[in-house]
Amino acid sequence: MANTHTQCPLCGGSKTLSSTTFTADLGFGVVVVRHVPAQVCDQCGEEWLDDTTSASLESLVNDARAKRSMVEVTEYTTSITQKAS
Numbered sequence: 001m002a003n004t005h006t007q008c009p010l011c012g013g014s015k016t017l018s019s020t021t022f023t024a025d026l027g028f029g030v031v032v033v034r035h036v037p038a039q040v041c042d043q044c045g046e047e048w049l050d051d052t053t054s055a056s057l058e059s060l061v062n063d064a065r066a067k068r069s070m071v072e073v074t075e076y077t078t079s080i081t082q083k084a085s
């Protein structure tokens, strides 16, 4: 059940739980989400988001697109996760 696959498929480095800043370019504006939990490879820096996190970010991006925000900067919090589910 637990995901124990912690090896980077790209370079063979090890993935560790960290946080990253997610950005999305909407064309007319940008969305920036800080402190997003992610698995980050300690060698090549590649980042992986889990399904819940990805869904939450997608929801945030859709909200920003609907509002036509020029710049949307937010913090990733558990309340976002709850809203998306």
Ligand SMILES: [Zn+2]
Pocket (backbone or CB within 6 Å): 008, 009, 010, 011, 012, 013, 041, 042, 043, 044, 045, 046
């Ligand atoms: Zn890697």
